[in-house]
Amino acid sequence: MSAIEIVEGRKVRIRFDAKKCIHSRNCVLSHPEVFVPNVQGEWIHPDAATPETVAEIAHQCPSGAIAYERLDGGPAEQAPKVNLVRIRENGPLAFRGALEIAGEAIGFRATLCRCGASRNKPYCDTSHSAAGFAASGEVAVKESAALARRDGPLAIRPSANGPLLVSGAIEVVTGTGKTVNRTTQAAFCRCGHSANKPYCDGSHARVGFRAPGVQSG
Numbered sequence: 001m002s003a004i005e006i007v008e009g010r011k012v013r014i015r016f017d018a019k020k021c022i023h024s025r026n027c028v029l030s031h032p033e034v035f036v037p038n039v040q041g042e043w044i045h046p047d048a049a050t051p052e053t054v055a056e057i058a059h060q061c062p063s064g065a066i067a068y069e070r071l072d073g074g075p076a077e078q079a080p081k082v083n084l085v086r087i088r089e090n091g092p093l094a095f096r097g098a099l100e101i102a103g104e105a106i107g108f109r110a111t112l113c114r115c116g117a118s119r120n121k122p123y124c125d126t127s128h129s130a131a132g133f134a135a136s137g138e139v140a141v142k143e144s145a146a147l148a149r150r151d152g153p154l155a156i157r158p159s160a161n162g163p164l165l166v167s168g169a170i171e172v173v174t175g176t177g178k179t180v181n182r183t184t185q186a187a188f189c190r191c192g193h194s195a196n197k198p199y200c201d202g203s204h205a206r207v208g209f210r211a212p213g214v215q216s217g
Helices: 026-030 051-059 127-131 203-207
Strands: 004-008 012-017 066-070 084-087 093-101 104-112 153-158 164-173 179-188
Touching (some): 051 066
Parallel strands (some): 093 153
Antiparallel strands (some): 012 066, 153 164, 164 179
């Protein structure tokens, strides 16, 4: 069975990618009439809410597992005005921006593994819970100047056996919403062993981390 479900309503089409879902449960808690939990058979009901509400549900999905297409002529999802990576407590890195991952445009939302245990790298598959991954979502502030531009394309290159290399304007935000860094180039740990999380400190080489990625050059 495909991990992707596409359900078409009268005014909006919903696309759900189970492989990207991190079970944040925003959808089933905020609008259980659209995403009905714990049922057999059909559980996604686009016509149970307005297209605007469906769009907002998707916008609140950090992983990008929920996407939508307006069939009524309404607006499509737009890139955010500020590119962000939010550090989730004991969990993944949640990116928002016009994202390009490993050379592929994937939309505006993604949660990427930083524990090293995901079987769906570079995406999080919630393996951090079973692995007992512990890493604060509240990190020290780095001195940084305001960016000349806060939006625009955000390229993420998972390096082979190494970190997530990010290029483009980005603001690093804690789980409670505090901005702790502003940069246009960063290397984020994805092996789970850095002593300088969320940033890479080269520990992937010491621990023998192995993960597919895009080779440099």
